[in-house]
Amino acid sequence: SVVSGSDIARHLQTVYGNSGLGQTTVSKLIGHFREGWKSLEDDQRPRQPVTASSAENVAAVEDMVMEDHRVTVQEIVTELMNLRSVSTTRSSSKS
Structure with a gap:
């Protein structure tokens, strides 16, 4: 039934x-x-390549900050990566 x-x-x-x-x-x-679903689990999604932390990009960001310490993340992204917006997350790096 x-x-x-x-x-x-x-x-x-x-x-x-x-x-x-x-x-x-x-x-x-x-x-x-x-329609054919077999599970409530999310489908696996491909990860985007991590390109923002290349040595070249790090150096370019450092140059922008040294030139103008008030530069915003949005300005950096717009100028260096040709993006209109950005979402940032903090990460802690342990040495």
């Missing part, structure tokens, strides 16, 4: 309360599995 999306959502709400999935989400997931 086939269980409806609303029955699944109702059961999840009974078990998990407000933390359970709503009927809309359950219905979307049912549709995805009907």
